[in-house]
Amino acid sequence: MDFENDLEELSKLFESDTLEEPSNVHEPCDQPGTVHSKKVNKTPAKSIIENSKFHTKSEIHNGDTDSSDDEDNKYTENQTYTEAGRTIKNVLKKQSNSSTNYFESTSWKTKKTTLASLSSSPPVLPKTAATKDIYSDPFFGIRIINPLVSSQVLQERMVGKTPVTFSKLVKHIQTGEKSSDWVLAGVIVSKFIKTSQKGNPYACWTLSDLREGLTTVSVFLFGKAYKELWKTSTHIVVGILNATPLDNKESSRDIAALSVLNPDQIMIWGQSKDLGVCKARKKNGEPCTSFVNKNQCEFCVYHVKQEYRKFTGRAELQASWGGGLNELKN
Known part of the structure; x- marks a missing residue:
């Protein structure tokens, strides 16, 4: 008899009504902090355990506020970042759409x-x-x-x-x-x-x-x-x-x-x-601002000619000195 009574009590427990479960899962289009309700079949044991969680002391408010305030306070920072993220997402989406064609x-x-x-x-x-x-x-x-x-x-x-x-x-x-x-x-x-x-x-x-x-x-x-x-x-x-x-x-x-x-x-x-700027310096020490084709030469035409004159001047000087030494030898 006791066994039959236990079975009867157990069957009554499993025939409990549908419960409302608050959900913290947010849909993509909703604002953070929105609480949705969806119907799910719960066993009494599980309901008791989860209901006990909802009645625990709040970690955010001290009794003067309710759980909805908890949600608002909890997601204040997330709302800020979500707005910025949404803006960036829209910009990237526009760039992606525009770059397609x-x-x-x-x-x-x-x-x-x-x-x-x-x-x-x-x-x-x-x-x-x-x-x-x-x-x-x-x-x-x-x-x-x-x-x-x-x-x-x-x-x-x-x-x-x-x-x-x-x-x-x-x-x-x-x-x-x-x-x-x-x-x-x-x-x-x-x-x-x-x-x-x-x-x-x-x-x-x-x-x-x-x-x-x-x-x-x-x-x-x-x-x-x-x-x-x-x-x-x-x-x-x-x-x-x-x-x-x-x-x-x-x-x-x-x-x-x-x-x-x-x-x-x-x-x-x-x-x-290939566009670049001449790497030489002016007489006053400032960088040269003339443009160059850096794939061909990193110095402008003016400074290339200037270096050429210096080089040819040294060559002429060396030639003149060389001639003088030959005359002295003779």
Whole structure:
């Protein structure tokens, strides 16, 4: 009889009602500290054990507050970090979405590359089949780090356009077909911003192809081109479509002067691999600021010629001293 009574009592225990269990597991879309309730079947023994946990003394409040205050206090710091993390996540998501079609969206006449990050340093793109550490464009041979335009896309954009190198630029301006599309590409080696007499700001880039002679071209940005591209930094490689020739001063070191009004005429290709600064020092001891192609020589033309003169001067001096000694011997 006792055994049957025990079985009956045990069966009654297992027929207990459904209990509400507070859950501290947060759904991804909810704020930290939110408590959810979900129905689960609990045995009386387990319910007693877990209910005893809920009635233990709070580690945070001293009786003047309830358990909800515990949750708020407990997750205050987590809320701060979650907001920051959410912001970073959104930024990374936007970058990821924009980089998906990054190569396809960069064009002379369509949506261009965002230039905010190029003001200080070029953006770092995810490693893809179209992204290489070092890349030479197929038309001008300029070496680029982390290119923003793939070779395939560039070849597509260049269809029907004439690539004009620095060595052929002057002749093209004088005798070239004005009705046909043409493209000039170079590295921004220096830049400055000024204000016109009418009070309108404009920018001037000095471009070079970094080839022998280190010839330069001035490119003036006016109007909308200035507003959208004035933050573009040096070391950036650009391709310019149908720039307007300007009268170049005879005293200018640049072989030509060009102007751009529409930002769609300029395509950002990436960062130059070879642009550097001369490692020599001026007579006053200050570092030389002349640009160089560091892949060819780490010193500018002026300091190379200066060293050559010193070397030839020593050679002539040695020759003269050598002749004098021969005469003394005779």
